[in-house]
Amino acid sequence: MAVPLKKSDNITLSIRNLSKIFKGRDEKVVALDEVSLDVREGELFTLLGPSGCGKTTTLRCIAGFEKPTSGKIHFLGRDYTAIPPFRRNIGMVFQSYALFPHLSIYENVAYGLKTRKLPHREIEEKVDSILRMVGLEATRHRKSSELSGGQQQRIALARALVYNPQLLLLDEPLSNLDAKLRVYMREEIRRIQKQARVTTIYVTHDQEEALSISDRIAVMHAGRASQVGTPDEIYEDPNSIRVAAFIGQANFLECRVIKQARESLVLTFPSAEKITLKGISNRLWDFPHPEGVLFVRPNHMEIFPRPGKANTLRGKVKFILYLGSVVRHFIEVFQGRAPQEVLVDTDRRIKGVYEGEEVALGFHADDIRLFPPDQKDQLQKE
Numbered sequence: 403m404a405v406p407l408k409k410s411d412n413i414t415l416s417i418r419n420l421s422k423i424f425k426g427r428d429e430k431v432v433a434l435d436e437v438s439l440d441v442r443e444g445e446l447f448t449l450l451g452p453s454g455c456g457k458t459t460t461l462r463c464i465a466g467f468e469k470p471t472s473g474k475i476h477f478l479g480r481d482y483t484a485i486p487p488f489r490r491n492i493g494m495v496f497q498s499y500a501l502f503p504h505l506s507i508y509e510n511v512a513y514g515l516k517t518r519k520l521p522h523r524e525i526e527e528k529v530d531s532i533l534r535m536v537g538l539e540a541t542r543h544r545k546s547s548e549l550s551g552g553q554q555q556r557i558a559l560a561r562a563l564v565y566n567p568q569l570l571l572l573d574e575p576l577s578n579l580d581a582k583l584r585v586y587m588r589e590e591i592r593r594i595q596k597q598a599r600v601t602t603i604y605v606t607h608d609q610e611e612a613l614s615i616s617d618r619i620a621v622m623h624a625g626r627a628s629q630v631g632t633p634d635e636i637y638e639d640p641n642s643i644r645v646a647a648f649i650g651q652a653n654f655l656e657c658r659v660i661k662q663a664r665e666s667l668v669l670t671f672p673s674a675e676k677i678t679l680k681g682i683s684n685r686l687w688d689f690p691h692p693e694g695v696l697f698v699r700p701n702h703m704e705i706f707p708r709p710g711k712a713n714t715l716r717g718k719v720k721f722i723l724y725l726g727s728v729v730r731h732f733i734e735v736f737q738g739r740a741p742q743e744v745l746v747d748t749d750r751r752i753k754g755v756y757e758g759e760e761v762a763l764g765f766h767a768d769d770i771r772l773f774p775p776d777q778k779d780q781l782q783k784e
């Protein structure tokens with residue numbers, strides 16, 4: 403679990419043991435199961451996880467559209483659990499932008515301010531400044547139905563920001579856009595969010611989007627927060643096989659731990675190969691199991707032409723994908739009854755490594771993690 407944040411960390415939103423159970427006619431759905439999260443002021447905090455894991459339900463509880471079954475939500479030191487949605491100063495962008503197609507861009511953004519009966523001058527100033535921020539001041543008189551998906555996305559964002567919300571909730575805001583626009587818009591959202599300095603909770607099931615945009619990420623699974631951390635913590639140091647497998651590519655190899663000492667770790671594999679790793683970090687010295695699952699990212703593996711090098715595993719190159727910035731090798735290893743595929747990514751072609759050839763695979767102590775054997779079942783499920 404995540405280390406609790408310190409008071410000095412400027413926590414604005416604190417969620418404690420949040421549970422939500424939907425009761426149907428003859429079944430109960432546990433959408434949220436004791437979720438606890440702390441969000442810092444001004445950060446872009448992402449909820450990441452597969453479909454149905456409880457991301458939208460979390461947002462709806464924060465916004466006040468859903469009443470939690472149990473648990474507490476504190477925002478800016480106040481208990482928010484019983485405050486109605488319209489009293490919470492929260493901006494929300496839904497998956498479908500829900501713009502008014504017959505109104506102009508300006509009218510779309512100004513709409514909420516008008517219903518709040520703000521003075522005309524003030525509305526105009528606010529809308530203009532927000533439209534400038536999202537780069538759409540030139541289109542202010544056009545109808546929203548005449549805009550591209552990315553432009554509509556920005557209007558939806560402008561509409562949520564124009565109230566000066568203390569908290570911005572974005573639920574899969576890029577899901578309607580094509581791949582290229584998604585990449586562009588996620589950078590835009592990050593820029594606008596930092597400029598407006600608004601604490602933001604961002605929901606996505608796209609792990610690359612989450613890694614690229616977030617200050618911190620909560621990886622969710624079945625109504626729980628499996629891990630909370632910065633993008634590099636989550637990617638480099640996942641706390642479970644489930645998180646490791648959900649974020650990016652990962653290799654998992656079953657092994658036995660033969661010796662753990664201060665200076666080295668000795669592992670054996672089902673193929674009877676033995677590897678001694680030097681320079682072991684603290685966390686591996688006290689791995690309390692005689693066997694485990696070794697985790698290593700494809701870009702943290704080394705590949706050498708010809709097998710037989712000391713402290714490497716033997717493999718056979720099935721095929722090589724040249725992707726420009728990455729060369730991905732699909733290697734067959736024999737760690738059990740059936741052959742197993744291992745991925746190795748390098749930034750360029752390795753001389754002497756060809757399809758059909760035997761190779762040696764290596765890794766460094768700092769780049770591996772060992773997971774307990776009872777997590778093996780997480781390998782099959784996801």
Ligand SMILES: Nc1ncnc2c1ncn2[C@@H]1O[C@H](COP(=O)(O)OP(=O)(O)OP(=O)(O)O)[C@@H](O)[C@H]1O
Pocket residue numbers: 424425431432433451452453454455456457458459460607
């Ligand atoms: N109003 C509801 N009534 C009953 N069950 C619900 C309701 N809303 C959500 N659920 C269930 O709660 C669980 C979590 O749903 P939620 O919408 O939070 O998932 P999500 O992580 O946002 O998924 P997605 O990525 O598909 O949007 C799911 O099993 C869903 O079917």
Ligand SMILES: [Mg+2]
Pocket residue numbers: 457458459
């Ligand atoms: Mg959802």
